[in-house]
Amino acid sequence: MSIFNSIISLFTSKRLAQIERFKTNPVAVQRETLADLVRKAGDTEYGKLYGFDSIWTREQYRERLPVIQYDEVAPYSERMMKGEQNLLWPTPVTWFAKSSGTTAARSKFIPVSEEILKGSQFQGGKDVIAIFNHLYPDSPVFKGKTLALGGSSEVRKDNNNCRYGDLSAIMISNTPFWANLKKTPDQSVMLMSDWEEKLERICDTTLNEDVRSLAGVPSWFLSLINRILERTQKSNLHEVWPNLELFIHGGISFTPYREQYRRLLPDPKMKYMETYNASEGFFGIQDDPDDPSMLLMLDYGIYYEFMPLDELGKERPRTLLLEEVEKGVNYALIISTCGGLWRYLIGDTVMFTSTSPYKFKITGRTKLFINAFGEELIIDNAIEALKRTCERTGVNVVYFTAAPVFMEDGHKGAHEWMVEFETPPANAEEFADILDKELQSVNSDYEAKRMLSLQRLILHVARPGLFNDWLKQKGKLGGQNKVPQLWNDRTHIEELLRLMAEPCGEA
Numbered sequence: 001m002s003i004f005n006s007i008i009s010l011f012t013s014k015r016l017a018q019i020e021r022f023k024t025n026p027v028a029v030q031r032e033t034l035a036d037l038v039r040k041a042g043d044t045e046y047g048k049l050y051g052f053d054s055i056w057t058r059e060q061y062r063e064r065l066p067v068i069q070y071d072e073v074a075p076y077s078e079r080m081m082k083g084e085q086n087l088l089w090p091t092p093v094t095w096f097a098k099s100s101g102t103t104a105a106r107s108k109f110i111p112v113s114e115e116i117l118k119g120s121q122f123q124g125g126k127d128v129i130a131i132f133n134h135l136y137p138d139s140p141v142f143k144g145k146t147l148a149l150g151g152s153s154e155v156r157k158d159n160n161n162c163r164y165g166d167l168s169a170i171m172i173s174n175t176p177f178w179a180n181l182k183k184t185p186d187q188s189v190m191l192m193s194d195w196e197e198k199l200e201r202i203c204d205t206t207l208n209e210d211v212r213s214l215a216g217v218p219s220w221f222l223s224l225i226n227r228i229l230e231r232t233q234k235s236n237l238h239e240v241w242p243n244l245e246l247f248i249h250g251g252i253s254f255t256p257y258r259e260q261y262r263r264l265l266p267d268p269k270m271k272y273m274e275t276y277n278a279s280e281g282f283f284g285i286q287d288d289p290d291d292p293s294m295l296l297m298l299d300y301g302i303y304y305e306f307m308p309l310d311e312l313g314k315e316r317p318r319t320l321l322l323e324e325v326e327k328g329v330n331y332a333l334i335i336s337t338c339g340g341l342w343r344y345l346i347g348d349t350v351m352f353t354s355t356s357p358y359k360f361k362i363t364g365r366t367k368l369f370i371n372a373f374g375e376e377l378i379i380d381n382a383i384e385a386l387k388r389t390c391e392r393t394g395v396n397v398v399y400f401t402a403a404p405v406f407m408e409d410g411h412k413g414a415h416e417w418m419v420e421f422e423t424p425p426a427n428a429e430e431f432a433d434i435l436d437k438e439l440q441s442v443n444s445d446y447e448a449k450r451m452l453s454l455q456r457l458i459l460h461v462a463r464p465g466l467f468n469d470w471l472k473q474k475g476k477l478g479g480q481n482k483v484p485q486l487w488n489d490r491t492h493i494e495e496l497l498r499l500m501a502e503p504c505g506e507a
Contacts, residue, residue: 005137012130019127022298023357027323034058034303037336045087046076046342058321062305065343067317067334070108073341077109083161088340089113095174096164097279110279112170116339120300121171124282127297128248128273131287136271141245144212145184147202149221155191165191167279184209195477199224203231211241217251218261219399219482223468225264238267250275252482253362253383254292260396260422276362280346281337284360293353293361298322301338306331309349312366319343327352330378332366349378368486372404373413373453375446377439379486385438393431396422399467399483403493405458412455415439418496420462432459463500470499 022029038061042052055061066072076087077096085092088111095112129142150168157163165173172190180187185205192198202224214221225237234240244265254261254274261272276284276294281302284294296304306325311317312332319334333348335341347367350360364379371377386397398420405414417435425431436456440447446454471477484492 002138002140004143005133005139008129008133008142009137012126012133015127015130016134018299019130019295023295026296026298026358027321029298030303030322031058033299033301034061034336037301037303037338040090040338041088041340041342043086044090044340046340050342062319062321062343067307067319067343067345069345069347070110073111073344074109076340077111080111081109081162081164082159088342089115089338091115093340094162095170096162097167097170098164099166099279108279109164111340112167112279113339115301116281116337117170117174119338120281120302121167121277122174123300124275124277124285124297127285128275131285132246132271132273135287135289139245139271140243141212142182144210144243145182146213146215146248147184147206147209147211148190149202149214149216149224150190167277184211199227203228207232207240209241210243212243213246213248214244215248217482218249218254218257219252221247221249222257222260222264222398229264236263237265238270245269246271246273248273248275250277253379255383255387256390256397256400259390278346278348280335280341280344281339283333283335291353291359293359296358296360298358303336305334305336305343306350307334307345308332309366322358325352325355325358327355330363330380351380364486367488368484370402370404370415370486370488372406372488373449375443375449375454377415377443377446377486381439381443381446382486384442385435388438388441389431389435392434393425395425395431398422399462401467401483401485401487401492401496402457403487403490405490407453413453414455414458416458416460416490416493418460418462418466418493418500420464420467424461428459428461432457435459460497460500462496466496466500470496473499 038052038055041047050065055064080087080093081096091113093111093113095117096109097112099108099110150172155163155165155169155173169191172187185202189198189201189205192201207228228237228240232240238244247261247265247270249272271289274286274292274294282297282300283302284296286292287295304322305319307317307319309330309332320331325331328351330349330351333346333350335344335346345366347365349363349366351363352358352360368379369377382402386400390397400417400419402415402417405416407413433456440450467483468477471483
């Protein structure tokens with residue numbers, strides 16, 4: 001172990017012991033977390049409304065408080081942004097993470113307390129370093145710089161009471177100066193709003209840096225990588241940054257992009273770590289290179305509950321405590337946080353792969369599914385079927401979305417797919433046939449409905465750049481914005497079809 005890595009180990013040994021504690025005592029740690037949250041927020045407006053001072057057990061907590069979504073949080077956020085305090089959380093909240101998620105045009109403003117910023121978001125970043133250094137004690141990756149590709153919106157300030165921007169912009173604005181010494185590019189570039197201009201500036205400023213790790217959303221990093229290779233005329237990224245060794249990724253499933261990254265980063269020393277953080281908090285870190293699932297981080301000031309998917313939409317849905325979950329079952333994630341979110345349905349679905357310790361994978365969004373005919377196709381099914389189809393046909397997918405075609409005039413329904421390929425398949429109809437069969441293979445409900453109410457899926461091969469043009473039209477190009485890959489109505493695919501029909505250059 002090098003002196004540099006020994007120093008990192010010295011500073012992270014205590015933290016690794018704390019992680020080991022919650023791995024071996026998960027229920028006790030979560031019980032302590034909830035008790036601490038309720039105690040601290042007892043005198044807030046929300047705490048008084050639901051009688052936090054008389055909540056003594058986790059059972060009382062879930063019986064007394066409703067499960068909420070952003071619509072219930074929004075009035076509190078609006079009041080805090082005008083200067084009111086002690087509404088959801090006792091310490092002053094002046095930062096707000098602006099997010100439209102994957103769906104709504106209306107922006108969300110998630111309150112970001114100092115506790116959630118330092119104790120969850122920044123702690124998650126520190127724990128990535130601690131876990132990686134523990135796994136690879138001889139790696140020189142932290143001697144160089146990290147290229148972090150964040151959002152494309154700057155921090156804005158409407159009044160003296162609040163500042164807002166996407167989460168990455170907030171974190172960049174609050175990062176200590178000494179931590180920025182190991183990051184590239186500088187803040188002025190990272191906070192640029194124009195995504196396309198930002199890509200060029202990143203190329204200008206990082207090509208001669210000693211970049212050893214990357215951090216960001218896989219789909220958007222592909223845009224940057226391809227631009228860098230185009231600018232440098234290199235065949236892969238290791239020819240640009242020979243010491244590159246680590247990609248810390250999150251935000252979307254890595255599965256559809258894995259083969260592209262293996263081609264663009266072919267050096268066998270390349271390592272990958274998945275993380276799960278959102279505007280609301282930091283939730284998981286991959287701690288085993290041979291296991292793609294993530295460790296649920298239980299001591300970040302976040303208390304977890306899990307809702308069976310058949311409870312979604314009910315007025316008083318049943319939720320499970322941590323010790324009540326089962327492996328292999330999809331749950332909607334519910335969080336209570338030191339940022340002032342209480343039994344908040346975040347919109348993601350997870351599945352546990354282990355309960356000792358608690359490890360999970362993200363399976364989709366509560367709104368990212370197609371169930372127009374009882375087929376219950378979730379994003380995890382779609383990605384797995386697409387992965388298998390790409391392996392069989394030798395192509396790579398850049399973006400995709402799918403939606404239902406509803407039954408009319410006695411005709412069967414279908415699923416309609418818009419797929420943008422790195423290089424289109426030689427035979428699009430053959431690709432559609434294989435994808436349809438793979439969907440039946442991974443989802444028995446889809447298979448059953450194909451025999452009854454569904455015809456074979458419809459495939460459109462998107463022109464190059466179609467999805468980027470669509471995102472640009474919506475002001476969502478770049479950073480952490482995502483294409484909604486499954487949608488239970490035709491809103492998005494109709495927009496894409498109209499854009500596809502326009503002459504090039506009119507987008």
